[in-house]
Amino acid sequence: MVTEQARTGDRYHHGNLRAALLESALEVLTETGVAGFSMREAARRAGVSQSAPKHHFGDTRGLLGALATRAYRQLCERLEGVECSGLDARERVTGLAVEYVAFARDNRALFDLMWRMTQFDYDDPELAEQKHRALRALDRVLRGTDAGSTSDEDPGSVQSYAVWSLVHGYTSLALEGAIDEQAADPLASDLLPAMLRLVDLRPVDGR
Template identity: 75%
Template sequence: MGKERVAGDQYHHGNLHAALLDSALIVLTEKGVAGFSMRDAARRAGVSQSAPKHHFGDARGLLGALATRAYRQLCDRLESLDFAGLDARERVGCIAAEYVAFASENRAVFDLMWRMTQFDFTAPELAEQKHRALLILDRGLRGEGAAPASGTDPALLPSYAVWSLVHGYTTLALEGAIDSSNPDPLKGDLLPEMLALLDISGSPRRSTALED
């Protein structure tokens, strides 16, 4: 089987995909979305400039694959949480804390995940992972026994509301827009206090906002 050289080591073609994602993450972390290029990712991986095109097509394809991997990693972390013995408010608090931790530890790729114009956000695998994140939050809010909900189910409205609050807080904190007295607002007490203001009971009020 042919091989391509990556950073001084020999990688089978089956490993080059992951190696290019790793190098792309380095470039993204150093230069941000605006400064990202496939050429830099290929150079970091130690392969020809054409190598990424065989796997991802173009920069949008590479960034989309990187965002998809990030969503999957986030979902894996959320699904690993232990909710045994916790009520709805405690479950949501655990999810929110893990969400904030992921964003804090992966700032560059977290920013990329929401740059919908930078990649095809309708790609099936990406859409699947995004919806998976919502369903994890919904299970945390309504409990494991709750009936599965589709994207247009009014029962998902409380989950969308909680996600909006948690994501909004996280984004504002990353941008330095809130809690300026705290050297690291992502580790402060504002988010738990904000969640405490919500009526989180696991039995959301019925709403017709998503119905015809």
Template identity: 40%
Template sequence: MSDDLDTVKRSAAKPEGYHHGDLPAALIAAATDCLRERGIDGFSLRETARRAGVSPAAPQHHFGDARGLLTAVATRGFHLLGDALAEADAAAGDRDARIRGQGRAYLRFALDHPAEFDTMWRCARIDPADAAYAQASARAFGLLAAAVADRPFVAAQRWPEEPNPRAVACWSLVHGLARLALDGVFGPAEAARAGVDRLLDPVMECLVV
């Protein structure tokens, strides 16, 4: 019997949708599914491996431990968020439109990717010092900071030691709104997703400072 940690269990049916040409990516996808259904408190490496159809040792082989895999999920989340913010920023014109566009993109991302969004901020469960995580998160914040400062975005490698207070204020307002929406304060997620502009417009005057 093969001892290859990446070998798919022959005794278990492989879940549809997972292709193991890139096993780390498949494990991240399976972990995200687990987080979406069970939340971070119900997350486990064994359940992730079962969903991916691989041996229980495979996640540890690639990520070390649960903290490592959760950090990978959070990093992917920041990449997706950064892409959404960059797309909104590129489609905008002036500073006002850039900030508003990124605010809408942030809220939509949170509603469309609740598992990643929740994991991205769980600093006690992930490794914020991880280089890939730090770079991805710095890019997302840097896009907003550039819009607030009314300048082109320049890729950053780390969080600034003294973030722009106005950028932090904008981020805090949209993040708080996103968290309330995910917690159901504004009704079912589907309704909140359909009414992004309605939710965000009342705080726009605070966002554009």
């Protein structure tokens, strides 16, 4: 009897079907976008039966949710890598903005998926943790590594949301060609730094 592992050839090693399906799903998502995504096509490219993804993800929403979770995790890793030592708040936030735009530019399909809340379970615990992790990374960059934690009601958190909204809004508009059309690469534009200069980035807690 030919097993699913045998049918996939070199596509994945035994016990790594979930990872192989995520990779093939990413290929499909990159080519077709969310609207054209097909779990059946992802299974075909992974070299497994059409029912195989259901064992790991349940349905298309589950598979897209797993991709979105991975995208948030990758974004968080980039944001957490922003250098903070010896820099003021504006310099730190500018560095974070560069990483945010770069992630979106390099992962257009995943970035688009991350905000399609109706396409997957947006309240999934693992996905929710990565979303909060992203906000904590922004808060750390904005207020400094030694700043205390905040809640959603704290002024510092509101400031973090304000900066995130500005950076995300610019990123979305730039990638769609709706803003700063003269810049071939949104990272090469001076518009976002100019916008950030208009924002009061003095830490709310006085740091």
